[in-house]
Amino acid sequence: MSDHVGLSAHGMAFVVAASRDFSSALPSGYLGLLNVTSDGDTGNRLLAVELDTMQNDEFRDINDSHVGIDINSLHSLRSYSAGYYNDDDNNNGFRNLTLISGKAMQVWVDYDRETTRIDVTMAPLAVAKPKRPLVSARYNLSKLLKDVAYIGFSAATGGTLRSRHYVLGWSFGLGRPAPAIDITKLPKLPRTVSKDRSRILQITLPLSTAAFLLPVGAAVFMLVRRHRSGELLLVYDYMSNRSLDRYLHDEEGQCSLDWVKRIHIIKGVASGLLYLHEEWEKVVIHRDIKASNVLLDSEMNGRLGDFGLARLYDHGSDPKTTHVVSTIGYIAPELGRSGKATPLTDIFAFGIFILEVICGQRPIKQSREGHQILLVDWVIHHWKNGTLIETVDKRLEGNHDTDEAILVLKLGLLCAHPFSNARPSMRQIIQYLDGDMALPELMPTDQISNQTEGLDQYIQTGPQSTIPVNASYGTMSSLSGGR
Numbered sequence: 001m002s003d004h005v006g007l008s009a010h011g012m013a014f015v016v017a018a019s020r021d022f023s024s025a026l027p028s029g030y031l032g033l034l035n036v037t038s039d040g041d042t043g044n045r046l047l048a049v050e051l052d053t054m055q056n057d058e059f060r061d062i063n064d065s066h067v068g069i070d071i072n073s074l075h076s077l078r079s080y081s082a083g084y085y086n087d088d089d090n091n092n093g094f095r096n097l098t099l100i101s102g103k104a105m106q107v108w109v110d111y112d113r114e115t116t117r118i119d120v121t122m123a124p125l126a127v128a129k130p131k132r133p134l135v136s137a138r139y140n141l142s143k144l145l146k147d148v149a150y151i152g153f154s155a156a157t158g159g160t161l162r163s164r165h166y167v168l169g170w171s172f173g174l175g176r177p178a179p180a181i182d183i184t185k186l187p188k189l190p191r192t193v194s195k196d197r198s199r200i201l202q203i204t205l206p207l208s209t210a211a212f213l214l215p216v217g218a219a220v221f222m223l224v225r226r227h228r229s230g231e232l233l234l235v236y237d238y239m240s241n242r243s244l245d246r247y248l249h250d251e252e253g254q255c256s257l258d259w260v261k262r263i264h265i266i267k268g269v270a271s272g273l274l275y276l277h278e279e280w281e282k283v284v285i286h287r288d289i290k291a292s293n294v295l296l297d298s299e300m301n302g303r304l305g306d307f308g309l310a311r312l313y314d315h316g317s318d319p320k321t322t323h324v325v326s327t328i329g330y331i332a333p334e335l336g337r338s339g340k341a342t343p344l345t346d347i348f349a350f351g352i353f354i355l356e357v358i359c360g361q362r363p364i365k366q367s368r369e370g371h372q373i374l375l376v377d378w379v380i381h382h383w384k385n386g387t388l389i390e391t392v393d394k395r396l397e398g399n400h401d402t403d404e405a406i407l408v409l410k411l412g413l414l415c416a417h418p419f420s421n422a423r424p425s426m427r428q429i430i431q432y433l434d435g436d437m438a439l440p441e442l443m444p445t446d447q448i449s450n451q452t453e454g455l456d457q458y459i460q461t462g463p464q465s466t467i468p469v470n471a472s473y474g475t476m477s478s479l480s481g482g483r
Helices: 198-208 214-226 258-277 332-337 345-360 375-384 402-415 424-431
Strands: 014-015 046-052 066-071 078-081 084-087 094-096 106-113 117-124 133-140 150-155 282-285 294-296 302-304 311-314 324-327 364-366 372-374 466-469
Touching: 046 106, 066 117, 066 133, 078 133, 084 117, 117 311, 258 282, 258 294, 258 302, 258 345, 258 402, 258 424, 282 345, 294 466, 345 375, 345 402, 345 424, 364 375, 372 375, 402 424
Parallel strands: none
Antiparallel strands: 014 046, 014 150, 046 066, 066 078, 084 094, 106 117, 117 133, 282 311, 294 302, 324 466, 364 372
Protein backbone atom coordinates (compact mmCIF):
# COMPACT_ATOMS: atom_id res chain seq x y z
CA MET A 1 0.00 0.00 0.00
CA SER A 2 1.39 3.39 -1.01
CA ASP A 3 0.59 6.91 0.17
CA HIS A 4 0.78 8.17 -3.43
CA VAL A 5 -1.67 6.89 -6.03
CA GLY A 6 0.18 5.21 -8.88
CA LEU A 7 3.56 5.51 -7.17
CA SER A 8 5.33 3.20 -4.77
CA ALA A 9 8.62 2.60 -3.06
CA HIS A 10 10.30 -0.80 -3.37
CA GLY A 11 8.26 -3.92 -2.78
CA MET A 12 8.92 -6.81 -0.42
CA ALA A 13 10.40 -10.29 -0.63
CA PHE A 14 9.99 -13.76 0.86
CA VAL A 15 13.49 -14.87 1.77
CA VAL A 16 15.24 -18.17 2.52
CA ALA A 17 18.85 -17.59 3.56
CA ALA A 18 21.80 -19.47 5.03
CA SER A 19 22.42 -16.65 7.53
CA ARG A 20 20.39 -14.00 9.36
CA ASP A 21 23.20 -11.46 9.23
CA PHE A 22 22.07 -8.63 6.91
CA SER A 23 24.06 -5.89 8.62
CA SER A 24 25.74 -4.88 5.35
CA ALA A 25 22.45 -4.54 3.44
CA LEU A 26 21.23 -1.12 2.34
CA PRO A 27 18.15 -0.01 4.30
CA SER A 28 16.91 2.17 1.43
CA GLY A 29 17.41 -0.25 -1.46
CA TYR A 30 18.11 -3.79 -2.60
CA LEU A 31 15.00 -4.91 -0.66
CA GLY A 32 17.04 -4.71 2.55
CA LEU A 33 19.00 -7.83 1.54
CA LEU A 34 22.11 -6.72 -0.39
CA ASN A 35 24.17 -3.70 -1.32
CA VAL A 36 25.91 -2.38 -4.44
CA THR A 37 28.96 -4.61 -4.12
CA SER A 38 27.36 -7.77 -2.72
CA ASP A 39 24.64 -8.08 -5.37
CA GLY A 40 25.39 -11.25 -7.35
CA ASP A 41 27.95 -12.62 -4.88
CA THR A 42 27.57 -16.41 -4.59
CA GLY A 43 28.54 -16.08 -0.95
CA ASN A 44 25.16 -14.49 -0.21
CA ARG A 45 23.50 -17.93 -0.26
CA LEU A 46 19.91 -16.76 -0.40
CA LEU A 47 16.72 -17.27 -2.35
CA ALA A 48 14.28 -14.38 -2.59
CA VAL A 49 10.86 -14.26 -4.17
CA GLU A 50 10.38 -10.57 -4.85
CA LEU A 51 7.05 -8.78 -5.11
CA ASP A 52 8.50 -5.72 -6.82
CA THR A 53 6.52 -2.47 -7.09
CA MET A 54 9.14 -0.30 -8.80
CA GLN A 55 10.75 -0.76 -12.20
CA ASN A 56 14.49 -0.46 -11.71
CA ASP A 57 16.58 -0.44 -14.88
CA GLU A 58 19.65 -1.35 -12.83
CA PHE A 59 18.15 -4.81 -12.23
CA ARG A 60 16.52 -5.05 -15.69
CA ASP A 61 13.04 -5.16 -14.13
CA ILE A 62 10.28 -5.91 -16.64
CA ASN A 63 7.76 -3.45 -15.13
CA ASP A 64 6.66 -1.90 -11.82
CA SER A 65 4.39 -4.77 -10.72
CA HIS A 66 6.09 -8.13 -11.10
CA VAL A 67 7.12 -11.30 -9.28
CA GLY A 68 10.69 -12.52 -9.56
CA ILE A 69 12.76 -15.48 -8.42
CA ASP A 70 16.14 -14.23 -7.22
CA ILE A 71 19.26 -16.25 -6.40
CA ASN A 72 22.03 -14.27 -4.61
CA SER A 73 21.07 -11.19 -6.63
CA LEU A 74 18.20 -8.82 -7.42
CA HIS A 75 18.72 -9.59 -11.10
CA SER A 76 15.88 -12.11 -11.23
CA LEU A 77 16.54 -15.60 -12.56
CA ARG A 78 12.95 -15.54 -13.84
CA SER A 79 10.21 -12.90 -13.51
CA TYR A 80 6.68 -12.27 -14.73
CA SER A 81 4.02 -9.59 -14.42
CA ALA A 82 1.96 -10.01 -11.24
CA GLY A 83 -1.21 -12.00 -11.87
CA TYR A 84 -2.65 -15.50 -12.06
CA TYR A 85 -4.07 -18.06 -14.47
CA ASN A 86 -7.79 -18.57 -14.00
CA ASP A 87 -8.69 -22.27 -13.76
CA ASP A 88 -12.33 -21.47 -14.60
CA ASP A 89 -11.26 -20.22 -18.01
CA ASN A 90 -10.93 -23.08 -20.50
CA ASN A 91 -7.86 -21.40 -21.93
CA ASN A 92 -6.35 -20.66 -18.52
CA GLY A 93 -6.72 -16.94 -19.22
CA PHE A 94 -4.19 -14.70 -17.48
CA ARG A 95 -5.55 -12.07 -15.08
CA ASN A 96 -3.36 -9.14 -14.09
CA LEU A 97 -2.92 -8.11 -10.46
CA THR A 98 -1.57 -4.76 -9.27
CA LEU A 99 0.73 -5.17 -6.28
CA ILE A 100 0.07 -1.63 -4.98
CA SER A 101 -3.71 -1.93 -5.27
CA GLY A 102 -4.08 -2.23 -1.49
CA LYS A 103 -5.96 -5.54 -1.90
CA ALA A 104 -4.94 -8.71 -0.05
CA MET A 105 -3.37 -11.44 -2.19
CA GLN A 106 -2.10 -14.99 -1.76
CA VAL A 107 1.33 -16.22 -2.82
CA TRP A 108 2.55 -19.84 -2.86
CA VAL A 109 6.24 -20.79 -3.16
CA ASP A 110 6.89 -24.46 -3.89
CA TYR A 111 10.20 -26.28 -4.31
CA ASP A 112 10.56 -29.81 -5.72
CA ARG A 113 13.83 -31.29 -4.50
CA GLU A 114 13.83 -34.03 -7.15
CA THR A 115 13.36 -31.74 -10.16
CA THR A 116 15.00 -28.69 -8.46
CA ARG A 117 12.04 -26.65 -9.67
CA ILE A 118 10.86 -23.49 -7.91
CA ASP A 119 7.23 -22.51 -8.59
CA VAL A 120 5.63 -19.24 -7.55
CA THR A 121 1.86 -18.94 -7.78
CA MET A 122 -0.39 -16.07 -6.76
CA ALA A 123 -4.08 -15.20 -6.72
CA PRO A 124 -6.55 -12.83 -5.06
CA LEU A 125 -7.45 -13.72 -1.50
CA ALA A 126 -10.78 -15.36 -2.34
CA VAL A 127 -9.44 -17.48 -5.25
CA ALA A 128 -8.16 -21.03 -4.75
CA LYS A 129 -4.58 -21.85 -5.69
CA PRO A 130 -4.38 -21.92 -9.51
CA LYS A 131 -3.09 -25.10 -11.09
CA ARG A 132 -0.65 -23.25 -13.29
CA PRO A 133 2.14 -21.33 -11.50
CA LEU A 134 2.85 -17.72 -12.40
CA VAL A 135 6.62 -18.10 -12.76
CA SER A 136 9.03 -21.04 -12.47
CA ALA A 137 12.77 -21.59 -12.40
CA ARG A 138 15.16 -24.48 -11.88
CA TYR A 139 17.91 -24.20 -9.32
CA ASN A 140 19.37 -26.73 -6.92
CA LEU A 141 18.84 -25.07 -3.54
CA SER A 142 21.15 -27.59 -1.89
CA LYS A 143 23.96 -25.47 -3.34
CA LEU A 144 22.73 -22.54 -1.28
CA LEU A 145 21.32 -24.05 1.89
CA LYS A 146 23.15 -26.67 3.93
CA ASP A 147 22.21 -27.66 7.48
CA VAL A 148 20.57 -24.43 8.67
CA ALA A 149 18.27 -22.02 6.83
CA TYR A 150 16.40 -18.93 7.95
CA ILE A 151 13.02 -17.98 6.52
CA GLY A 152 11.28 -14.62 6.64
CA PHE A 153 10.35 -11.41 4.82
CA SER A 154 12.29 -8.31 3.89
CA ALA A 155 11.65 -4.84 2.45
CA ALA A 156 13.44 -1.49 2.13
CA THR A 157 12.40 2.12 2.57
CA GLY A 158 13.03 2.87 -1.11
CA GLY A 159 14.02 6.53 -1.43
CA THR A 160 11.54 9.33 -0.75
CA LEU A 161 8.22 7.49 -1.12
CA ARG A 162 6.62 5.65 1.77
CA SER A 163 4.92 2.28 1.31
CA ARG A 164 3.52 -0.22 3.79
CA HIS A 165 3.64 -3.99 3.35
CA TYR A 166 1.53 -6.36 5.45
CA VAL A 167 1.92 -10.11 5.92
CA LEU A 168 -1.48 -11.18 7.25
CA GLY A 169 -0.51 -14.82 7.66
CA TRP A 170 1.90 -17.42 6.37
CA SER A 171 2.49 -21.13 6.50
CA PHE A 172 5.54 -23.32 5.88
CA GLY A 173 6.02 -27.00 5.20
CA LEU A 174 9.27 -29.00 4.93
CA GLY A 175 9.04 -32.15 2.84
CA ARG A 176 5.26 -31.78 2.66
CA PRO A 177 2.73 -29.17 1.52
CA ALA A 178 2.41 -26.20 3.79
CA PRO A 179 -0.68 -26.34 6.04
CA ALA A 180 -3.63 -24.49 4.56
CA ILE A 181 -4.43 -21.03 5.93
CA ASP A 182 -7.99 -20.27 7.00
CA ILE A 183 -8.48 -16.94 5.23
CA THR A 184 -11.62 -16.24 7.25
CA LYS A 185 -9.45 -15.84 10.34
CA LEU A 186 -6.92 -13.49 8.80
CA PRO A 187 -6.82 -9.92 10.12
CA LYS A 188 -8.19 -7.20 7.88
CA LEU A 189 -5.87 -4.82 6.06
CA PRO A 190 -5.71 -1.49 7.91
CA ARG A 191 -7.87 1.16 6.31
CA THR A 192 -6.10 4.13 4.83
CA VAL A 193 -7.28 6.97 7.01
CA SER A 194 -7.60 10.52 5.72
CA LYS A 195 -4.29 12.28 6.15
CA ASP A 196 -3.66 15.30 8.29
CA ARG A 197 -1.59 17.04 5.62
CA SER A 198 -0.05 19.58 7.89
CA ARG A 199 1.19 16.78 10.10
CA ILE A 200 2.59 14.96 7.09
CA LEU A 201 4.49 18.05 6.03
CA GLN A 202 5.92 18.36 9.53
CA ILE A 203 6.83 14.72 10.00
CA THR A 204 7.05 12.70 6.79
CA LEU A 205 8.65 15.28 4.54
CA PRO A 206 11.71 15.75 6.77
CA LEU A 207 12.02 11.98 7.10
CA SER A 208 11.59 11.32 3.40
CA THR A 209 14.07 13.99 2.38
CA ALA A 210 16.68 13.29 5.04
CA ALA A 211 18.29 10.42 3.14
CA PHE A 212 18.79 12.22 -0.15
CA LEU A 213 19.70 15.55 1.46
CA LEU A 214 22.73 14.21 3.31
CA PRO A 215 25.01 15.52 0.52
CA VAL A 216 23.25 18.87 0.79
CA GLY A 217 23.84 18.95 4.52
CA ALA A 218 27.51 18.23 3.99
CA ALA A 219 27.74 20.97 1.36
CA VAL A 220 26.04 23.55 3.58
CA PHE A 221 28.24 22.59 6.51
CA MET A 222 31.29 23.21 4.39
CA LEU A 223 29.86 26.54 3.24
CA VAL A 224 29.75 27.68 6.86
CA ARG A 225 33.28 26.47 7.46
CA ARG A 226 34.54 28.36 4.41
CA HIS A 227 34.34 31.65 6.31
CA ARG A 228 36.65 30.32 9.02
CA SER A 229 40.20 30.37 5.45
CA GLY A 230 39.76 26.50 4.42
CA GLU A 231 38.47 25.71 0.88
CA LEU A 232 34.92 24.77 -0.03
CA LEU A 233 34.30 21.07 -0.54
CA LEU A 234 31.12 19.68 -2.11
CA VAL A 235 30.32 16.08 -1.16
CA TYR A 236 27.74 14.01 -3.05
CA ASP A 237 26.64 10.42 -3.23
CA TYR A 238 27.58 8.62 -6.43
CA MET A 239 24.78 9.46 -8.88
CA SER A 240 24.97 6.71 -11.46
CA ASN A 241 22.43 8.21 -13.86
CA ARG A 242 24.17 11.60 -13.97
CA SER A 243 22.15 14.76 -14.64
CA LEU A 244 18.53 15.16 -15.68
CA ASP A 245 19.25 17.23 -18.80
CA ARG A 246 20.89 14.15 -20.32
CA TYR A 247 17.43 12.55 -20.47
CA LEU A 248 15.38 15.65 -21.29
CA HIS A 249 17.58 16.87 -24.14
CA ASP A 250 18.90 13.66 -25.66
CA GLU A 251 20.17 14.56 -29.11
CA GLU A 252 19.15 11.16 -30.47
CA GLY A 253 15.55 11.88 -29.54
CA GLN A 254 15.12 8.81 -27.37
CA CYS A 255 12.96 9.46 -24.31
CA SER A 256 13.69 7.28 -21.28
CA LEU A 257 11.69 9.35 -18.79
CA ASP A 258 8.04 8.39 -18.54
CA TRP A 259 5.38 10.63 -17.01
CA VAL A 260 5.49 9.08 -13.54
CA LYS A 261 9.27 9.50 -13.30
CA ARG A 262 9.05 13.15 -14.36
CA ILE A 263 6.48 13.97 -11.68
CA HIS A 264 8.51 11.99 -9.13
CA ILE A 265 11.64 14.00 -9.96
CA ILE A 266 9.77 17.33 -9.74
CA LYS A 267 8.39 16.38 -6.32
CA GLY A 268 11.83 15.26 -5.14
CA VAL A 269 13.44 18.57 -6.06
CA ALA A 270 10.51 20.44 -4.48
CA SER A 271 11.00 18.54 -1.21
CA GLY A 272 14.71 19.38 -1.26
CA LEU A 273 14.02 23.09 -1.79
CA LEU A 274 11.47 23.10 1.03
CA TYR A 275 14.15 21.78 3.36
CA LEU A 276 16.67 24.38 2.16
CA HIS A 277 14.28 27.34 2.36
CA GLU A 278 12.33 26.57 5.53
CA GLU A 279 13.43 23.53 7.49
CA TRP A 280 17.20 23.85 7.97
CA GLU A 281 18.57 26.11 10.71
CA LYS A 282 19.46 28.74 8.09
CA VAL A 283 17.85 29.81 4.84
CA VAL A 284 19.78 28.35 1.90
CA ILE A 285 19.31 29.92 -1.53
CA HIS A 286 20.55 27.62 -4.27
CA ARG A 287 20.74 30.29 -7.02
CA ASP A 288 21.27 27.89 -9.92
CA ILE A 289 18.28 25.56 -10.21
CA LYS A 290 18.19 23.90 -13.64
CA ALA A 291 17.97 20.44 -15.18
CA SER A 292 21.74 20.06 -15.49
CA ASN A 293 22.07 20.59 -11.71
CA VAL A 294 19.52 17.89 -10.85
CA LEU A 295 21.32 14.57 -10.38
CA LEU A 296 19.70 11.13 -10.67
CA ASP A 297 20.59 8.08 -8.61
CA SER A 298 20.27 4.48 -9.73
CA GLU A 299 16.53 4.56 -9.01
CA MET A 300 15.95 7.85 -10.87
CA ASN A 301 15.37 9.83 -7.69
CA GLY A 302 16.14 13.49 -8.36
CA ARG A 303 18.59 15.27 -6.05
CA LEU A 304 19.48 18.94 -6.33
CA GLY A 305 23.23 19.31 -6.79
CA ASP A 306 25.95 21.91 -7.42
CA PHE A 307 25.84 24.24 -4.42
CA GLY A 308 28.80 26.27 -5.63
CA LEU A 309 26.65 29.40 -5.97
CA ALA A 310 24.51 28.86 -2.87
CA ARG A 311 23.97 31.64 -0.29
CA LEU A 312 22.71 31.25 3.26
CA TYR A 313 21.43 33.63 5.91
CA ASP A 314 19.47 33.53 9.16
CA HIS A 315 15.71 33.01 9.14
CA GLY A 316 13.91 36.34 9.43
CA SER A 317 16.89 38.41 8.28
CA ASP A 318 17.19 40.35 5.03
CA PRO A 319 19.49 38.79 2.39
CA LYS A 320 22.40 40.94 1.33
CA THR A 321 22.74 42.48 -2.10
CA THR A 322 25.15 40.51 -4.25
CA HIS A 323 26.27 40.12 -7.83
CA VAL A 324 23.79 37.99 -9.72
CA VAL A 325 25.30 34.75 -10.95
CA SER A 326 22.81 32.45 -12.61
CA THR A 327 21.87 30.91 -15.95
CA ILE A 328 20.02 32.81 -18.67
CA GLY A 329 16.45 31.63 -18.86
CA TYR A 330 16.16 30.96 -15.13
CA ILE A 331 16.80 34.50 -13.78
CA ALA A 332 13.92 36.15 -11.88
CA PRO A 333 13.17 39.70 -13.15
CA GLU A 334 13.61 41.34 -9.74
CA LEU A 335 17.04 39.76 -9.27
CA GLY A 336 18.69 42.08 -11.76
CA ARG A 337 17.02 45.13 -10.25
CA SER A 338 17.66 44.44 -6.56
CA GLY A 339 20.65 42.12 -6.67
CA LYS A 340 19.06 40.12 -3.83
CA ALA A 341 18.76 36.35 -4.14
CA THR A 342 15.78 35.14 -2.08
CA PRO A 343 13.67 31.97 -1.83
CA LEU A 344 11.33 33.59 -4.36
CA THR A 345 14.12 33.87 -6.96
CA ASP A 346 14.78 30.16 -6.44
CA ILE A 347 11.05 29.52 -6.91
CA PHE A 348 11.10 31.43 -10.21
CA ALA A 349 13.90 29.16 -11.46
CA PHE A 350 12.01 26.13 -10.15
CA GLY A 351 8.98 27.20 -12.22
CA ILE A 352 11.14 27.29 -15.35
CA PHE A 353 12.55 23.90 -14.34
CA ILE A 354 9.00 22.47 -14.12
CA LEU A 355 8.22 23.65 -17.66
CA GLU A 356 11.54 22.22 -18.88
CA VAL A 357 10.74 18.78 -17.42
CA ILE A 358 7.15 18.65 -18.67
CA CYS A 359 7.78 20.14 -22.13
CA GLY A 360 11.16 18.48 -22.67
CA GLN A 361 12.56 21.77 -24.00
CA ARG A 362 15.21 24.22 -22.85
CA PRO A 363 14.20 27.58 -21.28
CA ILE A 364 15.24 29.37 -24.47
CA LYS A 365 14.25 27.58 -27.66
CA GLN A 366 14.62 28.14 -31.37
CA SER A 367 11.54 28.97 -33.44
CA ARG A 368 11.11 27.58 -36.95
CA GLU A 369 12.19 30.96 -38.30
CA GLY A 370 15.43 30.81 -36.32
CA HIS A 371 14.37 33.30 -33.66
CA GLN A 372 15.00 32.60 -30.00
CA ILE A 373 11.90 32.61 -27.80
CA LEU A 374 11.34 31.95 -24.13
CA LEU A 375 9.78 28.64 -23.15
CA VAL A 376 7.34 30.44 -20.81
CA ASP A 377 6.14 32.63 -23.68
CA TRP A 378 5.61 29.57 -25.86
CA VAL A 379 3.61 27.82 -23.11
CA ILE A 380 1.49 30.93 -22.48
CA HIS A 381 0.82 31.26 -26.23
CA HIS A 382 -0.61 27.72 -26.26
CA TRP A 383 -2.59 28.44 -23.11
CA LYS A 384 -4.21 31.48 -24.74
CA ASN A 385 -5.12 29.37 -27.76
CA GLY A 386 -6.64 26.61 -25.63
CA THR A 387 -3.90 24.14 -26.61
CA LEU A 388 -1.88 24.06 -23.36
CA ILE A 389 -1.79 20.26 -23.31
CA GLU A 390 0.08 20.31 -26.63
CA THR A 391 3.17 21.67 -24.85
CA VAL A 392 3.73 18.33 -23.11
CA ASP A 393 6.82 16.53 -24.45
CA LYS A 394 5.80 14.80 -27.71
CA ARG A 395 8.13 11.91 -26.92
CA LEU A 396 5.67 10.78 -24.24
CA GLU A 397 3.27 9.98 -27.10
CA GLY A 398 0.27 11.00 -25.02
CA ASN A 399 1.10 8.65 -22.14
CA HIS A 400 0.40 11.12 -19.36
CA ASP A 401 -2.38 12.23 -17.02
CA THR A 402 -4.04 15.18 -18.78
CA ASP A 403 -5.44 16.83 -15.65
CA GLU A 404 -2.14 16.44 -13.82
CA ALA A 405 -0.25 17.84 -16.82
CA ILE A 406 -2.47 20.95 -16.96
CA LEU A 407 -2.04 21.50 -13.21
CA VAL A 408 1.74 21.15 -13.28
CA LEU A 409 2.10 23.41 -16.33
CA LYS A 410 0.02 26.12 -14.67
CA LEU A 411 2.00 25.67 -11.46
CA GLY A 412 5.23 26.19 -13.42
CA LEU A 413 3.84 29.45 -14.84
CA LEU A 414 2.67 30.57 -11.39
CA CYS A 415 6.14 29.93 -9.93
CA ALA A 416 7.67 31.89 -12.84
CA HIS A 417 5.32 34.85 -12.39
CA PRO A 418 7.06 38.17 -13.12
CA PHE A 419 5.86 39.62 -9.81
CA SER A 420 7.61 37.89 -6.92
CA ASN A 421 4.74 38.40 -4.45
CA ALA A 422 2.46 36.36 -6.74
CA ARG A 423 4.66 33.27 -6.49
CA PRO A 424 3.81 30.49 -4.00
CA SER A 425 6.15 29.27 -1.28
CA MET A 426 7.79 25.84 -1.53
CA ARG A 427 5.40 24.52 1.11
CA GLN A 428 2.42 25.65 -0.97
CA ILE A 429 3.98 24.18 -4.11
CA ILE A 430 4.19 20.75 -2.48
CA GLN A 431 0.57 21.06 -1.36
CA TYR A 432 -0.45 21.83 -4.95
CA LEU A 433 1.58 18.88 -6.27
CA ASP A 434 0.09 16.48 -3.71
CA GLY A 435 -3.44 17.73 -4.35
CA ASP A 436 -3.85 19.00 -0.78
CA MET A 437 -4.65 22.53 -1.94
CA ALA A 438 -6.36 23.77 -5.10
CA LEU A 439 -4.28 25.83 -7.49
CA PRO A 440 -5.56 29.43 -7.63
CA GLU A 441 -7.48 30.48 -10.71
CA LEU A 442 -4.99 31.68 -13.32
CA MET A 443 -5.34 33.55 -16.59
CA PRO A 444 -2.78 33.77 -19.41
CA THR A 445 -0.71 36.93 -19.17
CA ASP A 446 1.79 38.71 -21.38
CA GLN A 447 3.70 40.08 -18.41
CA ILE A 448 6.09 37.15 -18.36
CA SER A 449 7.14 38.11 -21.87
CA ASN A 450 8.94 41.13 -20.43
CA GLN A 451 10.95 39.23 -17.84
CA THR A 452 14.18 39.43 -19.84
CA GLU A 453 13.91 43.08 -20.80
CA GLY A 454 17.52 44.29 -21.13
CA LEU A 455 18.83 40.74 -21.65
CA ASP A 456 17.98 40.36 -25.34
CA GLN A 457 21.51 41.02 -26.56
CA TYR A 458 22.82 38.15 -24.44
CA ILE A 459 20.20 35.50 -25.22
CA GLN A 460 21.99 34.58 -28.43
CA THR A 461 24.79 33.06 -26.35
CA GLY A 462 22.54 30.07 -25.63
CA PRO A 463 20.48 28.79 -22.72
CA GLN A 464 23.40 27.23 -20.87
CA SER A 465 25.47 30.43 -20.54
CA THR A 466 26.13 31.60 -17.01
CA ILE A 467 26.25 35.34 -16.35
CA PRO A 468 27.43 37.54 -13.49
CA VAL A 469 25.22 40.64 -13.46
CA ASN A 470 25.47 43.95 -11.58
CA ALA A 471 22.51 45.72 -9.96
CA SER A 472 20.38 45.96 -13.11
CA TYR A 473 19.94 44.09 -16.39
CA GLY A 474 21.42 47.01 -18.35
CA THR A 475 24.84 46.84 -16.66
CA MET A 476 26.16 43.33 -17.17
CA SER A 477 29.80 43.10 -16.20
CA SER A 478 30.94 39.97 -18.02
CA LEU A 479 29.86 36.78 -19.69
CA SER A 480 31.32 33.32 -19.04
CA GLY A 481 30.79 30.00 -20.73
CA GLY A 482 28.33 27.32 -19.67
CA ARG A 483 28.97 25.37 -16.52
